[in-house]
Amino acid sequence: MPDSAVHVRKGQRYIDVIKDRNVVAVRIDNTLHDLRDVADGDVDAVPVSIYSEDGLQILRHSAAHLLANAVTNLYPDALPNTGPVVENGFYYDFDMKPIGEEDLAKIEDEMHRIQKENVPIEKIVYPKDELIRIFARNPYKLRIIEDNVSDASSVYRQGNFVDLCLGPHVPSTGYIRAFKLLNIASAVYKYDESKTLVRIYGTAFPDEKSLKEYLHNLEEAKRRDHRKILSEMDLAVFNSEWAPGFPMYTQYGQMIRKELLAYMDQMNRKNGWLDVWTPHVFRDTIWKQSGHYAKYRPNMYLFTLPDGDSYGIKPMNCPGHIAIFSRRKYSYRDLPVRYSEPGTVYRYEKSGEVGGLTRPRAFTQDDGHAFLRMDQIGEEIRTLLNMVRETFTTLFGNIELSFDLSVIDRDHPENYLVSYVCRNCGNRIEGARGTDIECPVCHSHDLEADLSVWDNATEQLRGALRSMGIEYKEYPGEAAFYGPKIDVHVKDAIGRMWQLSTIQLDFFMPVNFGLTYTNSDGKEDRVVMVHRAIYGSYERVLAILLEHYAGKLPTWLTPIQAYVIPISGSFDDYARHVHEELMKNGIRSELDTSQDTVSKKIKLIHPYRPSYIVVVGAKEKENESVTARNREGKSKTYGLSEFISVLKKEIEERKVDQAF
Numbered sequence: 001m002p003d004s005a006v007h008v009r010k011g012q013r014y015i016d017v018i019k020d021r022n023v024v025a026v027r028i029d030n031t032l033h034d035l036r037d038v039a040d041g042d043v044d045a046v047p048v049s050i051y052s053e054d055g056l057q058i059l060r061h062s063a064a065h066l067l068a069n070a071v072t073n074l075y076p077d078a079l080p081n082t083g084p085v086v087e088n089g090f091y092y093d094f095d096m097k098p099i100g101e102e103d104l105a106k107i108e109d110e111m112h113r114i115q116k117e118n119v120p121i122e123k124i125v126y127p128k129d130e131l132i133r134i135f136a137r138n139p140y141k142l143r144i145i146e147d148n149v150s151d152a153s154s155v156y157r158q159g160n161f162v163d164l165c166l167g168p169h170v171p172s173t174g175y176i177r178a179f180k181l182l183n184i185a186s187a188v189y190k191y192d193e194s195k196t197l198v199r200i201y202g203t204a205f206p207d208e209k210s211l212k213e214y215l216h217n218l219e220e221a222k223r224r225d226h227r228k229i230l231s232e233m234d235l236a237v238f239n240s241e242w243a244p245g246f247p248m249y250t251q252y253g254q255m256i257r258k259e260l261l262a263y264m265d266q267m268n269r270k271n272g273w274l275d276v277w278t279p280h281v282f283r284d285t286i287w288k289q290s291g292h293y294a295k296y297r298p299n300m301y302l303f304t305l306p307d308g309d310s311y312g313i314k315p316m317n318c319p320g321h322i323a324i325f326s327r328r329k330y331s332y333r334d335l336p337v338r339y340s341e342p343g344t345v346y347r348y349e350k351s352g353e354v355g356g357l358t359r360p361r362a363f364t365q366d367d368g369h370a371f372l373r374m375d376q377i378g379e380e381i382r383t384l385l386n387m388v389r390e391t392f393t394t395l396f397g398n399i400e401l402s403f404d405l406s407v408i409d410r411d412h413p414e415n416y417l418v419s420y421v422c423r424n425c426g427n428r429i430e431g432a433r434g435t436d437i438e439c440p441v442c443h444s445h446d447l448e449a450d451l452s453v454w455d456n457a458t459e460q461l462r463g464a465l466r467s468m469g470i471e472y473k474e475y476p477g478e479a480a481f482y483g484p485k486i487d488v489h490v491k492d493a494i495g496r497m498w499q500l501s502t503i504q505l506d507f508f509m510p511v512n513f514g515l516t517y518t519n520s521d522g523k524e525d526r527v528v529m530v531h532r533a534i535y536g537s538y539e540r541v542l543a544i545l546l547e548h549y550a551g552k553l554p555t556w557l558t559p560i561q562a563y564v565i566p567i568s569g570s571f572d573d574y575a576r577h578v579h580e581e582l583m584k585n586g587i588r589s590e591l592d593t594s595q596d597t598v599s600k601k602i603k604l605i606h607p608y609r610p611s612y613i614v615v616v617g618a619k620e621k622e623n624e625s626v627t628a629r630n631r632e633g634k635s636k637t638y639g640l641s642e643f644i645s646v647l648k649k650e651i652e653e654r655k656v657d658q659a660f
């Protein structure tokens with residue numbers, strides 16, 4: 001892949017100097033240029049590969065033009081509006097008679113025809129009056145010209161098709177090697193809501209292989225959609241009338257949650273986290289003090305009782321844990337104090353997802369708050385990073401994790417809660433935020449930001465990550481105003497990244513609630529708070545588990561671990577005996593003695609994704625054995641007690657893979 005600059009002399013076209021067909025544009029001083037452009041001086045041009053982020057954008061934008069070219073060829077009355085690049089592809093909006101998905105193949109064929117002709121794509125700059133003449137027949141383009149063009153603009157021409165556009169574009173249609181139209185939607189025209197446009201979505205990739213892989217993953221994502229799996233496995237119920245956006249769990253869904261809860265409970269205990277409980281409702285006084293009322297109010301469920309008292313349902317668990325922490329005094333030897341709670345929070349969001357678990361309006365965080373001394377941050381973060389690694393290895397096996405460290409933007413201390421020192425009188429102001437802060441002692445505005453607390457804490461976060469050999473990306477300016485944080489993402493079976501854990505330092509709440517401890521000199525020092533969630537929330541981790549495993553969860557998480565089927569009514573008694581033995585040993589078993597045939601029973605239970613289907617007949621009854629069928633449809637015969645111990649081991653050790 002080209003990455004070094006190429007020297008181009010004045011008057012030369014870039015395309016005549018750079019012959020690599022994987023190069024789609026050049027970059028000069030951070031501006032992208034078409035390959036067909038002529039250098040207006042001696043320049044060093046950096047080739048932009050079709051495999052780079054910019055190159056892919058150019059390719060997809062050119063594919064959008066190709067789409068508009070094909071549509072206007074096939075439907076001469078169609079009026080193109082705009083065709084931007086979007087995540088993973090592009091679309092183009094047309095004012096045209098509605099078409100169906102079945103028409104996409106025809107449009108694609110026309111696109112392929114134009115692509116094969118390798119039609120040159122040329123930029124031409126026209127004065128405004130000429131543009132108005134060129135697009136006289138298209139009111140949508142005229143509107144864009146009217147709004148955006150002052151005296152001249154470029155158009156891109158490929159054969160008979162012309163589009164108003166700033167570019168850049170690939171030099172000819174032959175460059176658009178791998179593309180696919182995906183679907184049709186309708187879009188409201190933003191300047192006239194009575195007008196509905198036909199929106200055609202598509203995508204393009206540098207090569208066929210990448211396109212195929214993307215389309216395959218798209219199909220996989222549909223197949224793995226957790227909303228579909230939730231209903232197939234009968235895990236959760238959504239009722240948009242009675243509880244819009246609030247999931248309810250069936251007995252099966254709750255079985256998975258309880259396993260996840262038990263695991264996190266064990267993880268917390270092992271690492272010194274004390275389990276607490278806080279109510280779901282607090283008086284609004286706590287939300288006013290915490291700052292949630294001021295900042296978070298539109299997302300809170302608030303109500304006032306007849307006696308005038310106002311309450312808020314908790315959108316976060318932190319104030320409750322602070323209320324518990326602040327019940328007593330602490331010395332430096334008492335810290336850290338760590339409280340954890342599976343805390344259900346309620347957040348009103350307009351765009352709340354209905355029928356899914358990735359953005360519900362009620363969810364349960366595996367929340368935790370640690371109260372520390374400044375010098376304890378590094379050690380605490382190391383422990384938490386270990387919890388993260390251990391948890392996701394248990395849940396997902398060998399999975400790729402990525403770590404993001406969000407830190408302060410040192411050039412803009414006014415965006416953060418930092419300390420200041422007065423240059424006039426030397427007074428120190430702890431924890432202020434904003435511009436033009438005044439010294440309360442001498443009223444001077446000549447203050448110097450002191451970032452030492454941030455620097456110290458951030459260095460401890462970096463040190464913790466480094467000492468564990470974790471590669472991480474650092475994002476300056478992405479920290480919250482109250483402290484730096486680490487986010488953890490997991491990469492699922494089809495390559496999607498999901499954010500799960502957050503480890504967030506907080507210098508604000510301790511100031512806000514006056515949380516201190518007595519240091520070794522007998523003076524009061526501010527504690528540092530850590531907010532952390534390993535799963536993120538039970539809803540989110542369940543959604544991701546279901547999508548990653550396509551519902552075929554590890555046995556310890558599977559609601560139906562064994563599904564017992566007698567091959568005929570004569571073996572009902574033995575089947576019941578097997579079922580009861582499994583249940584006695586803590587294995588979640590179900591018995592099917594209905595009148596259906598064995599194959600029908602297997603077919604009916606299939607969507608529930610049981611771990612093992614246990615079939616018993618004459619041979620099994622005679623030998624006190626079972627024939628177990630795994631998820632791949634492979635069968636194996638065990639003695640009953642052997643099967644029980646194999647299954648118990650698989651469950652107790654929380655194995656990712658089945659026993660056979």
Ligand SMILES: [Zn+2]
Pocket residue numbers: 061065163164165166167
């Ligand atoms: Zn364009």
Ligand SMILES: [Zn+2]
Pocket residue numbers: 316317318369531532
């Ligand atoms: Zn918190």
Ligand SMILES: [Zn+2]
Pocket residue numbers: 422423424425426427439440441442443444
């Ligand atoms: Zn001062």
